[in-house]
Structures are given as structure tokens and as C-alpha cells.
Amino acid sequence: MERIVLLVDMNAFYISCEMSRNSALKNIPAAVAGDPQNRTGIVLAANYSARNYGVKTAMTLHEAFKKCPDLVTIAPDHTFYNQRSKEVMSYLHHFSPVIEQNSIDEAWLDITGTEKLFGSPFQVAEKIMTGLKNELDLWCSIGISDNKFLSKMAADMKKPLGITELWPKNITDKLWPMPAQAMYGVGNKTMEKLKALKISTIGEIAAADVSTLVTHLGSVGMDLHRKANGIDSSPVVPHLKDEMKSIGRSTTLKTDAYAADSVRSIFLSLAEDVGIRARNHRKKGTTIQITIKFNDFKSITRQTTTTPTFYTKDLFDMGFALLKKHWPAAKGVRLIGISLTGFDSIDDGRQMSMFDSLNIDSPENKLNNSYKIDEVMDSIRKKHGSTIVSRASLIDKQDT
Numbered sequence: 001m002e003r004i005v006l007l008v009d010m011n012a013f014y015i016s017c018e019m020s021r022n023s024a025l026k027n028i029p030a031a032v033a034g035d036p037q038n039r040t041g042i043v044l045a046a047n048y049s050a051r052n053y054g055v056k057t058a059m060t061l062h063e064a065f066k067k068c069p070d071l072v073t074i075a076p077d078h079t080f081y082n083q084r085s086k087e088v089m090s091y092l093h094h095f096s097p098v099i100e101q102n103s104i105d106e107a108w109l110d111i112t113g114t115e116k117l118f119g120s121p122f123q124v125a126e127k128i129m130t131g132l133k134n135e136l137d138l139w140c141s142i143g144i145s146d147n148k149f150l151s152k153m154a155a156d157m158k159k160p161l162g163i164t165e166l167w168p169k170n171i172t173d174k175l176w177p178m179p180a181q182a183m184y185g186v187g188n189k190t191m192e193k194l195k196a197l198k199i200s201t202i203g204e205i206a207a208a209d210v211s212t213l214v215t216h217l218g219s220v221g222m223d224l225h226r227k228a229n230g231i232d233s234s235p236v237v238p239h240l241k242d243e244m245k246s247i248g249r250s251t252t253l254k255t256d257a258y259a260a261d262s263v264r265s266i267f268l269s270l271a272e273d274v275g276i277r278a279r280n281h282r283k284k285g286t287t288i289q290i291t292i293k294f295n296d297f298k299s300i301t302r303q304t305t306t307t308p309t310f311y312t313k314d315l316f317d318m319g320f321a322l323l324k325k326h327w328p329a330a331k332g333v334r335l336i337g338i339s340l341t342g343f344d345s346i347d348d349g350r351q352m353s354m355f356d357s358l359n360i361d362s363p364e365n366k367l368n369n370s371y372k373i374d375e376v377m378d379s380i381r382k383k384h385g386s387t388i389v390s391r392a393s394l395i396d397k398q399d400t
């Protein structure tokens with residue numbers, strides 16, 4: 001079977017994270033920059049409005065202010081960017097368990113064989129792009145191919161919010177005319193050596209004599225030659241499960257909310273989502289945490305501990321109780337979130353199946369009918385796709 005590999009690359013990631021928590025930055029030229037007090041600092045990420053003035057990554061602030069005197073600069077907050085990066089990666093887990101994070105703002109997904117669930121590769125990419133935009137308020141570009149190298153090259157071809165397919169059959173037109181220094185894997189040192197061989201485009205690397213490349217570049221020469229010809233058999237190596245420290249989901253509300261009950265069903269779908277992922281990974285957590293961001297952009301997190309659980313009902317009941325308890329008296333709320341942490345490993349090697357979930361003698365299912373619903377719904381989702389069943393209306397009806 002032909003592989004299908006996506007590279008999801010977040011656009012202007014650091015500044016986009018800042019814009020997601022302070023929307024005032026969205027309409028003005030802004031950049032995350034090292035040491036804004038000191039004009040010798042450099043731009044780490046500029047938003048698209050600043051880019052229109054010619055502000056670029058790695059430019060000194062001195063230069064950046066010359067291009068754009070009104071540029072607003074923000075000191076980097078790496079803890080926050082790491083947290084947002086984790087949210088991106090856990091969102092991507094909806095689409096495939098085979099995810100290899102390449103950096104804080106990009107990852108490969110092997111989505112081979114998911115057509116029945118999510119549609120064509122382009123449709124999957126569209127779902128991911130709109131999902132990240134709507135759920136996390138972050139933009140991305142996506143490259144699609146049958147291997148990691150071509151998907152990476154494709155993702156860079158259309159930014160921001162671009163989806164580009166680059167299959168081996170397209171490389172003569174789309175890849176070969178590109179300059180060699182634009183090739184993923186070609187740094188300054190390699191470029192010097194290629195120049196010495198009078199090679200300046202990717203097409204010239206593809207057409208070059210392999211033994212000449214190997215003589216001058218060693219094994220890198222062989223690798224570049226294969227990739228320039230569209231060949232890359234390296235697998236997408238998934239993260240180890242144990243690297244997962246938390247599973248969380250948050251959403252920015254369409255309008256500010258003033259009562260916890262008005263966000264009840266939204267909160268339920270967030271809890272549902274966290275529960276599904278925790279159960280897919282067989283991870284029971286002991287800490288349920290909620291996030292509330294107010295309309296003055298301040299935010300709080302509150303947590304509660306529990307016996308290990310991954311059930312939606314537990315997540316929702318405990319999470320929503322926290323949300324109600326800490327709901328502000330006088331301020332509006334613009335974002336709510338829930339996460340599960342404190343995992344113990346419960347991987348008992350048992351695959352959940354429809355039969356398990358219908359086995360009423362299992363101690364887990366004796367506890368509460370809702371737990372059984374979780375497992376039945378999970379297996380329906382696995383068979384028919386993630387949107388087919390939703391619990392929200394069900395529980396709402398039960399409780400009213």
C-alpha cells in the first residue's frame with residue numbers, strides 16, 4: 001500500500017501563541033523577540049502583519065524597528081509555547097497514533113489507511129487545518145506526500161494556511177526548479193560543497209552522478225540524491241506512549257460566557273474528547289485540571305485528585321463541579337479547558353472490544369452504566385468515525 005504522510009507545520013508559532021491569548025495583537029504588527037529592552041535582540045517570530053512591513057525571523061530588533069517603527073515586541077514565554085505545542089500534538093492524535101514530532105511547531109503523521117475514517121489525504125489535511133484554527137486558534141500549513149521528505153518540502157510551499165500535495169510524479173515541475181539551499185537537509189556547509197560542484201538547484205542534485213556526490217559529501221550525498229529524486233523510505237517513528245504527561249483540550253468560546261451552565265454542553269464535549277483519548281491510550285489519570293480564561297485575559301487553573309479514571313462521566317462530573325465552584329462572579333469567560341494528568345500505566349494488554357463492553361460482569365462496568373456507554377461509544381467510533389456518536393444530547397436530556 002502506498003504510504004500517506006502529512007507534515008503539519010504551525011505558522012509563526014510563537015507569535016501565534018501570543019495572539020491566541022491576546023487577540024489585540026492580531027490586528028497590529030507584532031513579534032516575539034529576545035530581549036526587547038535591548039535593541040540588539042533578534043526577532044524569533046513575526047506575525048503576518050509585521051511580515052508585510054518586511055520584518056523577518058532572525059532579523060535584529062534594530063533592523064526590524066527600521067522596517068516597522070510601530071512593531072510591538074513580546075518577550076518569549078517558552079513554558080507557554082511548550083504547553084500550546086502539547087495541545088497541538090494531542091489534537092493531531094485524533095487523526096493518527098503514528099505521529100513524529102520534528103520540532104516544537106511541526107510533526108509528521110502517517111495516515112496510511114485512514115481514508116474510510118477521515119476521507120482523502122486532502123480532506124484529512126483540511127480537517128486538521130480548520131480544527132487547529134477553530135479549536136486552538138492556531139494556524140498551520142500542511143504538506144502531503146508518500147514520504148517524510150516530500151511532505152516537509154510541500155508544507156513550505158504555501159503559507160500561511162496552505163495545503164500542498166507533492167507526490168513523486170510532481171517533482172519535476174514543483175521540486176526540481178527550486179534552489180538547492182531550499183532543500184530540507186541542505187545547510188550552509190553542504191551548500192558550499194554543492195556550489196563547488198556547480199550545483200545550484202534541487203534538479204541538479206537529482207541529476208548529479210551519485211559517486212561524485214558521495215566523494216564530496218559522504219553518505220549525505222547519497223541521501224540528498226535519493227531525496228531529490230523523491231525517494232525517502234524513513235518511517236514516521238511515533239512517540240513513546242510514556243512521553244505523554246497530560247491529555248487536555250480547551251476551546252475559545254464564540255462569545256464571552258457569564259454562567260457555567262451556559263457552557264455545560266461545550267464542557268461536556270471537551271471532557272468527552274479527553275476521555276476518548278485517554279481510553280485510546282489506556283491511560284488513567286489521578287488529576288483533573290480545569291482552565292478558565294477571563295475576558296480580561298487573566299486565567300486560572302484549578303485541580304482535583306481522584307482515584308485513577310479515564311471515564312467521561314468522571315471527567316465531566318469532577319471538572320464541571322470545579323468549573324462551577326471557580327466561575328467568576330463579575331467577569332466574562334472566554335476560554336475553558338480540561339485536562340487529565342497523573343497517569344499510572346494501566347496497559348494490561350487487553351484490547352477493548354464490543355464484547356468486553358457488553359460484559360456486565362466486568363467490575364468496571366458494574367460501577368456505572370455510563371462507563372459502559374463510554375466503551376460502546378468508543379467502539380462505534382473506531383468502526384464508523386469520530387463524529388458519528390455524540391453523548392452531549394444524551395446526558396443533557398438525562399439531567400434535565
Ligand SMILES: [Mg+2]
Pocket residue numbers: 009010103105106
Ligand atoms: Mg516549523
